[in-house]
Amino acid sequence: MTVKQNTAPATLSAQYNVGANCTIGGGALQTGMDYSGSLGAGYYGTKGPSLTVAKANSTTTLAPITGAKVGTATTLTATITGGTAGQTVEFYDGTTKIGSTGLNSNGTATFAWTPTTAGNHAISAKFPDTATTNGSQSAPQTVQVTQNVNSTVALAPITNAKVGQASTLTATVNPAAAGGTIEFKDGDTILGTSPVGANGTATLPWTPNAGGGHTIHAAFSGRDGVNASTTTAQVTVAEADVNSTVALAPVTGAKVGTATTLAATVAPAAVGGTIEFKDGDTVLGTSPVGADGTATLPWTPSAGGGHTLHASFSGRDGVNPSTTTGQVTVAEADVNSTVALAPVTGAKVGQATTLTATVAPAGAGGTIEFKDGDTVLGTAPVGADGTATHQWTPAAAGAHTIHAAFSGRDGVNGSTTTGQVTVAEAPVDNTNSTTTLTPVTGAKVGTATTLKATINPAGAGGTVTFKDGTTILGTATVGADGTATYQWTPTTAGAHTINADYSGHGTTNASTTHATVTVAPTGGGNPGTGGGSLGSLFGGLFSGFGS
Template sequence: MTSRAITRGVAAGAATTLTVGALTLLGGGVAGAAPASITWNDGNSRFTRTISNTTPAVGDTVTVTTKFDRTSWVDEFIYNVKDRHPSCLTYVPGSAKMGGSPTNTDEVNADEGNGTGYVRSSWGVTSWVVQNRPGFHASPEYSADYKVGPNCPRGTALTTGMDYGGSLGSGNYGTKGPTISIGKTSTTTTLAPVTGARVGVPSTLTATVTGGAVGDTVEFRDAATTIGTATLDAAGTATLAWTPTVRGGHTLTARFPDTAFATASQSAPITVQVAEQNVTSAIALAPVSGAQVGRASTIIATVTPTAAGGTVELRDGATPLATLPVTADGKVSYQWVPAAAGTHTLTATFSGRDGVTGSTTTGQVSVSEAPASTTDSTTTLNPVGGTTVGKATTVTAKVNPANAGGTVTFKDGGTVIGTGQVGPDGTASTAWTPATAGQRTITAEYSGKDTVNSSSDQESVIVAPSGGTGGTDGGDGSLGSLLGGFGS
């Protein structure tokens, strides 16, 4: 009997018994840890295959075990076992065992090209015997572990089985079972809050999905109306530009539809308040006539609709002149002293304000040469000390010659902080309330008048935090006077 060489198949009429663990439905895709076993006879050989979990999730590890028994007294030696599994399951290296001992002879084929792979182990011809006679009983078990991959089909019965070779012949049971059914991945979807939404202005909607895959679709809705769709990126987020057309409250949701690999989910609704559409602004430059090198000319820009708010930046070509706050009448005014004759392109750019868009305009100004007979002026800034955030400070400049007239424009960096008329004694001043602490550069620009040329002066000022005492970078230049305003 031991010398016969036959090929076993599933014999006609061979008995098969299936034992299924709780919550298992083979091929049905029902989730839950559900072990299952199948037992069948082929001649006098009996085989029991057990899978530790027939409804695993992606990333789970399952153990497949085959037990060999005999129903007659004739012994059989097992030479090799080939455990067959779906190719989307990955064999855990070194996990194959026979009788609880590592086999160390594993031949692994991840995919035979038909959606299945196998692990084959072999050993000495007398290493493992199957016996069933008085005083002698042996039922060796072969086992291997597999990890479930993300590319496994969901809700589909995936075939397992095994082949083996032994002293009484070989058996081919590659589709015998039990089957494995991978449940769909559960997902969650969240929708990020949206602020600053306005009619006619795009707002970005951002949904985050856990359990989805790159390229999966997310649907965005405003109540029952679909706004649009977007696809998930590698971080699991999808974004959509939404341009609302109606002001008021909008109830938005993001929905991840059911896919072949993942279950559907929907975000909690968020309420977005949409403001009225921005008003389009316009800005105009008043004509500038009689501009002359070294002489002040007044630049006036007017923003419509008129109201306070926002700033206007003035430029002479590419050169910044000043950034000024828009007053309640929608205007800004600046004393401009051209440095070169010829045609100048002035640009006025409105920053916009809440509910009003920005705008820009340009104007051409012809600047003539300075008169042949002129008088140079000097402008001197008085030291600015004791400057503190939130505290008003008077900034004063002295112009020589004293009776020149004209105006002095005071700047904090490029921002105009005030304009003062030059008095009979040659002084001009403005009030300045610093908003932030730190070092500032204060500039006084004298406009010039008639035949008196323009001039300027500047100094560095240390602004102390609220409650401190500021100083300047002038005077005796001592480090103590520069930093004393910040306290110890």
Template sequence: MSKKVLRRVVAGAGSVALAGGMVATVGAGLAAAAPIASPQSWGSHGVAFTRTIDKTSPNVGDTVRVTTTTATSGVDTAYIYRIQDFHPACLTYVGNSARVDGTVENAANVEVNADTNGLGYALLKNDSPGWYIGLNKSRSFSFDYTVGPGCAGGTDLMTTLTAKYYSVAKAWSGTDALANKGPTLSVAKVASTTALAAVQNVQVRQASTLSATVTGGRSGDPVDFYDAGTKIGSGVLDGSGKASFQWTPTVKGAHSLQAKFPDTGYATGSQSAVQNVNATQANVNSTVAVGAVAGAQVGKASTLAATVTPAGAGGTVTFKDGAATIASAPVGADGKASYNWTPATAGDHAITAEFSGRDGVNASTGGPVTVAVADQPAESTPSTTTLNGLSGAQVGKATTVSAKVSPANAGGTVTFKDGDTVIGTGQVGADGTASTNWTPATSGQRTLTAEFSGNGTVTSSSDQVSVSVAPGTGGGTPGTPGTGGGTGSLSNLLGGFGSSK
């Protein structure tokens, strides 16, 4: 008996010297994992080992238990001094989970290394007296691990062990580096999802940011962006799971955008829904030049003129006297807009012109231009202007708007407005009547104005009425000038009044 004890002591001393090289040896053997089912059994120097993993296809976040059972055959005996359980470094040992025969082992007898040559291990030690195995006496050693996100999905990951022991029957002591004994485990890939953020205000030759959010991906993973199935660029995921790409469309019109996350070693591929966007022509900047005004006089109409560059019909120019709005006039195909302005006070007036912009052209402001307005001449003749009655019209149908100027032979023009917006200009005839065609675009209460320009010694005057516009068959949009409307007419004139300036 004393001889056996001596052998055990010698074995313990010799195997300590071997332990330093075991990790590298086992690590090299684990480099190329092939599938090995659970459980696995083998024998070495009279000791039988059976190794089991309770979950060989875990998901990230699962806890797996690795159990190794040792036994001898017949009446042979042996002593186990150390069990070193190797696992992929992406598994993390669960504290206080090491068990011998189902009983939690003293933490002082457990050594944990998180990563050695790509492997981690948990080591159970009992150098003296060792764990006895023999007739009707086997031993089990188990360790729990948490599966981390660093585990490559769909890949066979090797586990194995080394054992330091003394076999009485074989008269052998030492450490077996049992490389590639298994079993292996294969972690399921994380299911990913990909979403493409809304892409808005897309313009030709202007950069737009395409942004995708991926769940299940890892920082640094690629995300590809497509337009109608053609790859247009890529980005990489940051720590928050987002990737972006600066896309500059070169073609006007419809584009079908999509983000795709390719399959990786850790996550399954996914793709976003297709997002259809329309790339418009990028707007160009505009300028407005305000024309000079000469001979302006109180009570006499002077033409305010503005020229928009680039030229083209569309939009309006709003003329202002300081902060006060004078009127808004449409821009013609030649880029020009004008309005007959009758100043009410003498002195210097700062006139500006504000262009509203149009499709493809940005808004702009011109001026101010200083206009010197003289006092009204003493020999001037006052005038009156009266808007004539209107009836039987609805939205969308042309209606004649007319005004009567007195004295009848005054000449000049009458400018008709809906609110501040010019709707037309009529020449004053020999009978003092001027008219224009108005097609109301919206239903509801409208304010019409007729402004006589004045002419020669005859001063200007104006009249204003409030009218109710009935909806047309298309409905109309109440209260918004220049929008909506079907066919119909202007009706229910509420009244008017004349005034002279």
């Protein structure tokens, strides 16, 4: 400082900051001064006032504490004024010291406090006395410490898991509430993380890429007031389903009003699943698939024309669904027929009479079976004019009920009728006849064979009707030598009963015979004779009726 003074004494004053390393408590400190000026200079090392240095004051402030939980570290922060870096700051819970730490260069100290009990805690920060500074302590702060509850997490069972097919993983936390997340893992592989909803559940879609056993983990992150938890579950994943094919069997002969069987076959074949059959968009029905992979359904079409049939396989465990279509042409419904017997007059025992039946609508096809009561007389084909005939030689007089049954033909239903015929006794003066079949050898399927019948007496005239069982093969005229022949081409192998029915003629009575003929298959050997000579034995049984 500079002082100007001419006469009066001068007063000097100075400001001085006590250093942090100043010795305190050693008594008064002696001060002095040096000066220099225009009148000279001087040193007065003991002429200054005596000084006593006191400790500096401090303040301690504790930052607000929130969210304290049992078992969770909470940061306590104290701010000190008047302290220096490195000096100790202590923290208290009530009167219990819970820890201490050093003051940093910013005048703050922090401490991580982990409460062990829930409830109210009086937390304070204390700066202890130092050699140069008076200590201080913050006002106690009441801290509410909460305690989390434990949780459990459960995985819902997973069934029918398959490679390549999405399954849903579902985990449920207890206690239930919204908040937190669940991480799903397959072994060590993280599948994804989903939030927990208000009902405590979290879901995640999972598409396995490998079959076999899988360990699924569900880890709950925890939420405010609720601790984390985890669980595991074992899941067996089946291999991916194999593809299937379904084929509709061809449908032939379908007609309006006539039941037809629909059949569909699944490959690979095994029992299980169903097949739904449809006609266009109309569902016809559903049938189970059997062990051979097939399913059938009866179908009665209600309309003619083209139909698109669908067969849809539902799939079964390990096999995917499939479908197919097929085109079916449905014919219109068969028309009904009528059959009429022509009146029979003059019928006599032992004398051939022609039975004639006529079918309407007329047309070639089908057969008519003629019967006398319950006895089958024979079967004859229906010709183009709708008629069929049969030579009948009555064996007994009296009333006979004749039946004519039409078999039906394509597009025409069968029908039947009956007629009453009165047969008179044969005249006593007629001559009896015998009919003999020539033995047949070498008969083969597909090869023409000659059937030959001989009538005695020769020259009687008339006709012979040849039959295979009750089926009429044909009718031949008896020649002047008393023989009649017919070319027969067998269609089936085995034993055949060949009948030769002589019609009788004039005053000669009818007669009949039969023989067994063995027919070999195509290319077979000589079957031998079937006993044509029986004709002479049996023919006489039907003679003597008279005319």
